Amino acid sequence: MSSTITTSINNEKDLWGGGNRPFKASYGKLMMWFFIVSDALSFSGFLVAYGFSRFKNIDSWPIADEVFTHFPFLHGIDAPMYYVAIMTFVLIFSSVTMVLAVDAGHHMQKNKVAVYMLLTIIGGAVFVGSQAWEWSNFIRGEFGAVETKGGQIFQFINKETGERVALDEFAIESHTDRIQHESNSGVWFYGEGSLPSFTPDEVIAGVIANSQIVIKTEKIDANGHKLILSREESLEKITESKNVVEGANLVNNEYGNRLFADFFFFITGFHGFHVFSGVIINIIIFFNVLVGTYERRGHYEMVEKVGLYWHFVDLVWVFVFTFFYLV
Amino acid sequence: MENSTHKLEIFRGLLKFKSNETKIWGVLFFLSIVTIVEVTLGINKPEVLIVNSFLSMKLINWIFVILTIVKAYYIAWDFMHLRDEPQGLQFSIVITLIFLISYLAFIFLVEGNYIFDIMYEGFLSWNF
Numbered sequence: 001m002s003s004t005i006t007t008s009i010n011n012e013k014d015l016w017g018g019g020n021r022p023f024k025a026s027y028g029k030l031m032m033w034f035f036i037v038s039d040a041l042s043f044s045g046f047l048v049a050y051g052f053s054r055f056k057n058i059d060s061w062p063i064a065d066e067v068f069t070h071f072p073f074l075h076g077i078d079a080p081m082y083y084v085a086i087m088t089f090v091l092i093f094s095s096v097t098m099v100l101a102v103d104a105g106h107h108m109q110k111n112k113v114a115v116y117m118l119l120t121i122i123g124g125a126v127f128v129g130s131q132a133w134e135w136s137n138f139i140r141g142e143f144g145a146v147e148t149k150g151g152q153i154f155q156f157i158n159k160e161t162g163e164r165v166a167l168d169e170f171a172i173e174s175h176t177d178r179i180q181h182e183s184n185s186g187v188w189f190y191g192e193g194s195l196p197s198f199t200p201d202e203v204i205a206g207v208i209a210n211s212q213i214v215i216k217t218e219k220i221d222a223n224g225h226k227l228i229l230s231r232e233e234s235l236e237k238i239t240e241s242k243n244v245v246e247g248a249n250l251v252n253n254e255y256g257n258r259l260f261a262d263f264f265f266f267i268t269g270f271h272g273f274h275v276f277s278g279v280i281i282n283i284i285i286f287f288n289v290l291v292g293t294y295e296r297r298g299h300y301e302m303v304e305k306v307g308l309y310w311h312f313v314d315l316v317w318v319f320v321f322t323f324f325y326l327v
Numbered sequence: 328m329e330n331s332t333h334k335l336e337i338f339r340g341l342l343k344f345k346s347n348e349t350k351i352w353g354v355l356f357f358l359s360i361v362t363i364v365e366v367t368l369g370i371n372k373p374e375v376l377i378v379n380s381f382l383s384m385k386l387i388n389w390i391f392v393i394l395t396i397v398k399a400y401y402i403a404w405d406f407m408h409l410r411d412e413p414q415g416l417q418f419s420i421v422i423t424l425i426f427l428i429s430y431l432a433f434i435f436l437v438e439g440n441y442i443f444d445i446m447y448e449g450f451l452s453w454n455f
Contacts, residue, residue: 024416044431089359096355311403314402322391322394
């Protein structure tokens with residue numbers, strides 16, 4: 001390329017013309033780093049927005065241990081965080097197989113690269129699947145809650161055992177039919193999702209009838225636990241309930257602050273989408289390895305570049321894990 | 328291709344691996360230990376670390392944040408092999424991010440805290 005140029009002036013031209021390799025990295029690798037830095041800034045923007053909302057509602061934010069309590073095949077058992085911890089291990093492990101693929105690529109070992117790429121893809125797919133499972137649990141919810149006019153969530157616990165009580169364990173059905181709004185029955189149609197299983201009145205009647213039931217509010221006391229009202233306060237407060245909330249959507253959720261579910265969907269969703277696209281890119285590269293594209297090209301730098309992206313996704317998860325599940 | 332230029336020691340030279348491959352497994356081992364420590368602390372929530380705080384953040388949260396940054400360092404340095412890159416590239420990536428993110432975090436968290444105080448001390452009630 002520039003082998004004929006010898007004078008220093010021409011060399012300088014060559015430098016500014018892009019003929020050099022800045023930081024001893026190839027064009028593609030440097031561009032991948034550019035992308036990673038800007039993507040890291042997007043993620044930090046989201047996480048900081050989450051932190052902002054959390055600091056704004058610091059005395060009432062949902063406690064992650066009480067929200068993410070599910071573990072596959074252990075229904076009804078309180079297992080906070082174990083599953084996310086396993087997801088984290090899966091992702092770190094798929095990161096390791098990716099580095100091993102890059103390393104094998106440096107030594108031009110085609111079969112080894114292919115095997116490690118395949119393991120990485122499997123790890124990524126397991127992670128995305130786990131996240132889908134996590135989402136479905138989050139959306140379905142377990143116990144149900146009521147929401148006041150001001151948007152506060154009341155959860156219900158048994159005064160004696162101190163355990164959460166699901167709505168269908170105490171709500172008294174009143175056998176009135178609430179007709180669902182449909183688009184053909186009004187000029188100014190507004191849609192509505194599926195109706196919750198109970199009306200607020202049924203829940204209120206249930207609380208009044210069951211002397212065991214007390215309200216767990218969103219407020220956090222000095223010891224970091226949610227504030228639980230006495231029976232008298234519960235009876236007084238329950239009359240303020242306006243909506244029954246089961247599970248979570250973008251409008252409200254049974255876990256507490258509305259923003260909590262929004263940020264959960266947005267941040268883990270955006271991260272999950274990164275993992276998903278990473279898996280797709282890895283599959284493309286995997287097939288390229290199989291047909292010998294990089295063997296003919298003489299180097300496996302492409303594996304290294306998707307590797308950078310894949311590790312970045314892992315890196316982001318480390319932060320999401322800390323700020324969503326641990327802190 | 329700079330194949331043979333892997334730097335094989337971690338912990339400032341305390342631990343030196345024979346090959347790049349063993350280094351990767353070593354780093355995985357270290358990251359796993361850090362994660363296990365985090366999860367154990369997160370599940371048990373020791374009373375001492377929750378009651379005491381430093382710079383108005385609970386000690387347990389300081390531990391989580393610091394361990395996360397440690398993990399991020401090893402992922403970037405060994406998995407993304409920044410350790411093997413020239414210092415210029417390391418700095419242009421890391422310093423940019425550290426500067427921008429800490430600025431963003433500082434300004435937003437202070438603002439969030441301020442709004443909390445307003446809502447807490449003011450006449451506005453959330454529960455109308």
